[in-house]
Amino acid sequence: MIEIQDVHKHFVARTGAGLFKRGTRRVVHAVQGVSLAAADGRITGLLGANGAGKTTTLRMLAGLFAPDRGHIAVDGIAVTPGHPEPAQPAAENAGAPARAGGTLAALARMGILGDAHGLYPRLSARENIVYFGRLQGMDADRANARAEELAKLLEMQAILDRRAEGFSQGERMKTALARALVHDPANIVLDEPTNGLDVLATRALREALRWLRSPAGGAKCIVFSTHIMQEVEQLCDEVVVVSQGRSVARGSVPALLEQAGESRFEDAFVKLAFPDEVAA
Numbered sequence: 001m002i003e004i005q006d007v008h009k010h011f012v013a014r015t016g017a018g019l020f021k022r023g024t025r026r027v028v029h030a031v032q033g034v035s036l037a038a039a040d041g042r043i044t045g046l047l048g049a050n051g052a053g054k055t056t057t058l059r060m061l062a063g064l065f066a067p068d069r070g071h072i073a074v075d076g077i078a079v080t081p082g083h084p085e086p087a088q089p090a091a092e093n094a095g096a097p098a099r100a101g102g103t104l105a106a107l108a109r110m111g112i113l114g115d116a117h118g119l120y121p122r123l124s125a126r127e128n129i130v131y132f133g134r135l136q137g138m139d140a141d142r143a144n145a146r147a148e149e150l151a152k153l154l155e156m157q158a159i160l161d162r163r164a165e166g167f168s169q170g171e172r173m174k175t176a177l178a179r180a181l182v183h184d185p186a187n188i189v190l191d192e193p194t195n196g197l198d199v200l201a202t203r204a205l206r207e208a209l210r211w212l213r214s215p216a217g218g219a220k221c222i223v224f225s226t227h228i229m230q231e232v233e234q235l236c237d238e239v240v241v242v243s244q245g246r247s248v249a250r251g252s253v254p255a256l257l258e259q260a261g262e263s264r265f266e267d268a269f270v271k272l273a274f275p276d277e278v279a280a
């Protein structure tokens with residue numbers, strides 16, 4: 001179970017400088033009130049346009065930095081250490097880790113697939129997965145057995161013993177996902193997981209997520225971000241629409257269609273996310 005309550009995050013970005021001018025600082029309100037409650041055995045989608053604040057929200061969930069305010073908990077364990085960061089220049093924004101106290105316990109309950117897959121190129125897919133399992137405290141045999149299990153689930157047996165160097169986008173995603181799932185976490189968080197995947201790889205990923213949601217697959221709590229309507233329609237039990245840093249609507253796809261009074265999900269999304277533009 002993942003709960004995000006009214007989180008906010010700003011960054012201080014520098015504007016470009018000319019030859020003889022210094023750049024100035026500009027505050028970017030990346031997230032200004034996002035809330036979400038994702039239950040076990042359900043797939044929850046964070047749906048928003050480019051720059052809506054999805055990745056920033058998921059990075060706070062992953063404990064990479066603390067929200068200015070708001071609260072995040074995983075299975076009841078707080079991810080946020082509780083104190084807001086002071087305003088900082090952009091270069092320092094990314095470097096303020098929030099990993100303290102309960103945060104580590106909360107992180108151990110999640111499998112996180114971020115936007116950068118960061119595999120070790122000289123290690124095989126299996127070694128990448130097992131290494132991560134060892135970091136999570138698994139013994140070598142268990143981590144290896146789990147790598148085999150996940151290779152079957154994600155249809156990656158053919159690449160399991162190949163070095164990650166030279167992997168295609170889809171192969172990298174599968175390896176990174178297997179690595180994130182090695183310790184069998186109850187909660188799975190994916191940032192735009194189908195980015196750059198072809199139709200077959202996308203379908204295989206969808207199937208894997210449906211299985212992980214099912215009782216046989218462990219009734220995982222799955223949260224993923226996307227801007228693709230079709231993905232949300234096909235996968236999500238619950239959708240949170242994010243627009244300009246705020247969560248502006250939530251519910252199942254049929255509930256959101258009804259709320260917007262539309263029959264096409266794309267129209268419903270535009271109406272809910274950008275009401276001013278629709279009215280204009």
Ligand SMILES: Nc1ncnc2c1ncn2[C@@H]1O[C@H](COP(=O)(O)OP(=O)(O)OP(=O)(O)O)[C@@H](O)[C@H]1O
Pocket residue numbers: 011012013028029030031048049050051052053054055056057090093094227
């Ligand atoms: N480190 C940072 N410094 C300055 N601004 C940032 C930083 N990270 C994110 N932003 C800004 O915050 C806003 C939200 O970005 P974010 O990456 O969370 O959006 P997103 O919904 O994931 O978008 P996309 O779908 O395009 O990836 C954007 O305007 C972005 O430029």
